[in-house]
Amino acid sequence: MGEVKLFRTWSSPFALRVVWALKLKGVEYETIYEDLANKSSSLLEYNPVHKKVPVLLHNGIPICESLVILEYIDETWNEGVRFLPKDPLARATARFWAKFNDEQVFPSFFRYFMRQGEDQEKAKEKVLENLKFVEEHLKGKKFFDGEVFGFLDLVFGWLVCYPGVINKAINLKLLDEQMFPNLCTWMEQFGDVPVIKETWPDEEALIHKFHKMREGLGIYIYTKLRYEAS
């Protein structure tokens, strides 16, 4: 099915969802790691509009924006496992929650992580409010789309790793089992899927990165660039 390359950073949760999608579909691909402080001319050529990662290159043609890439992978390698359901209403519902994650849940979590004191408390209220909607959506289901995992699990998958690592790094706990029983159960189940388990970034390296971000060394980069590129 052609040559596939993935431009990514080692730590980005948005890149990880694409990695999972490719591996679950059994697609062979080459990884090109980008240094966002020194972007390659290839990246700037393949994503001139946003200049961000991840970018999927299929037979030399780029596809940008991680949710667009996920649907592209699902439609192009369309035999075997499918991520999105067939029913139009179920697809629209999945897309709605994916957008909710990318525009609300993740940014609110990021703000909670990057703030201090009273600002952090306010940010915490917001992320908890967002997570409560997600918790409710998961009610009665093993995975987001039912018995089998799919598109939305890939989208929300960052929850399995990043909040836990941040808690280890700076003692900032978010996902309480009493408040979020559905989410915590899902995290265990999805986290157990071999492809997911085997692809997390190195925890020590992540902890170091989170410390740096909080200590202000990373802050310039993360306020200048959108979180998508992290």
Place this chain on the structure above:
Amino acid sequence: MDVSEVVLLDFWASLFCMRVKIALAEKGVQYDCKEENLANKSQLLLQMNPVHKKIPVLIHHGKPISESNIIVQYIDEAWQNKHPPLLPSDPYLKAQARFWADFVDKKVPIICHIFLLRFSIDLICVEKNTQINDGARRIWSTKGEELEKAKREFIEWLNVLEEQLGDKAYLMGESFGYADIAMVPFYCWFYALETIGKMSIEKECPKVVAWMKRCMERESVSKSLPDPHKVYEFRLQKLNNKTT
């Protein structure tokens, strides 16, 4: 088909609702349009979109679909047997259409919002000799540079679309579709933006404006967009209410 099978929770001035109306018209789908009072949202809206409590919401067989670009994709898939298709069938071209609709979603509303909310107060005060309250005076006093910056950013973003258009009739080529539907409602705001910004969008981005006019030749678009003067007056009225 009973029109009440398809219901649109709407607001006449909402750009996002216009996208849905265009898509429904393209597919020839009959529907019941319910106008919402955004200052006093209906129980139906709060029940159908509990997460965001926003319009548009499409209700089909009693089930809600929210977020305008997602609704347009739903319309294309639920009425896939009705011509025309709104998205290409090729996965790569589909990805491109999604990318550009996402680009419009990310960039254009924010800048339009900044433009209209922050700088229209200036215009109201000048046009209507309104008593300027302290808040308006503070905003008014920082106008010049910020307005120029917002204009530059807006034109820069429109120029990305200008370049993508090239010699094409529509954003994805010869056929009108999803990516065009994402952008075309903003055309009814151009008059307001040009008046407030004191600029000609056509002069800066002639291909974008030609594209918008071409889209307006389609009945689905011309019947779904309100009069730009009405939009401008509505904006002024909203801001006038905020400053008195």
